[in-house]
Amino acid sequence: MTEHKKIAPDHSFQSTMTLEDLPPADTVRWVTARKAVVVNAVRSGLISLEDACRRYALSVEEFVGWQTLLDQHGVSALRVTRVHQFRKTR
Numbered sequence: 001m002t003e004h005k006k007i008a009p010d011h012s013f014q015s016t017m018t019l020e021d022l023p024p025a026d027t028v029r030w031v032t033a034r035k036a037v038v039v040n041a042v043r044s045g046l047i048s049l050e051d052a053c054r055r056y057a058l059s060v061e062e063f064v065g066w067q068t069l070l071d072q073h074g075v076s077a078l079r080v081t082r083v084h085q086f087r088k089t090r
Contacts, residue, residue: 017037017040017041017044017046018046019046019047021037021041022037022038022041022046022047022055023037023038023056025055025056027056030080032075032076032078032079033075035066035070035078036066036070036075036078038052038056038063038066039063039066039067039070042063042067043067049063066078
């Protein structure tokens, strides 16, 4: 039986998410929707941050970057070609 957990409201995604909704562990091409699904899955408690980083070979910094861009600028900010527009210059 699949366990369903509610995720934080985000009208561009389903209101319930299961492990089957996560991208495959061997994902290489990270489109915006897949990044957003992983961020929402961690936020909802479906998967822990540690498990997500291990499963997808992500660093915590990379995940936090996705989360920050999503929070501040929306899903479109997760596009690789747009990242430079949203990151602060140092």
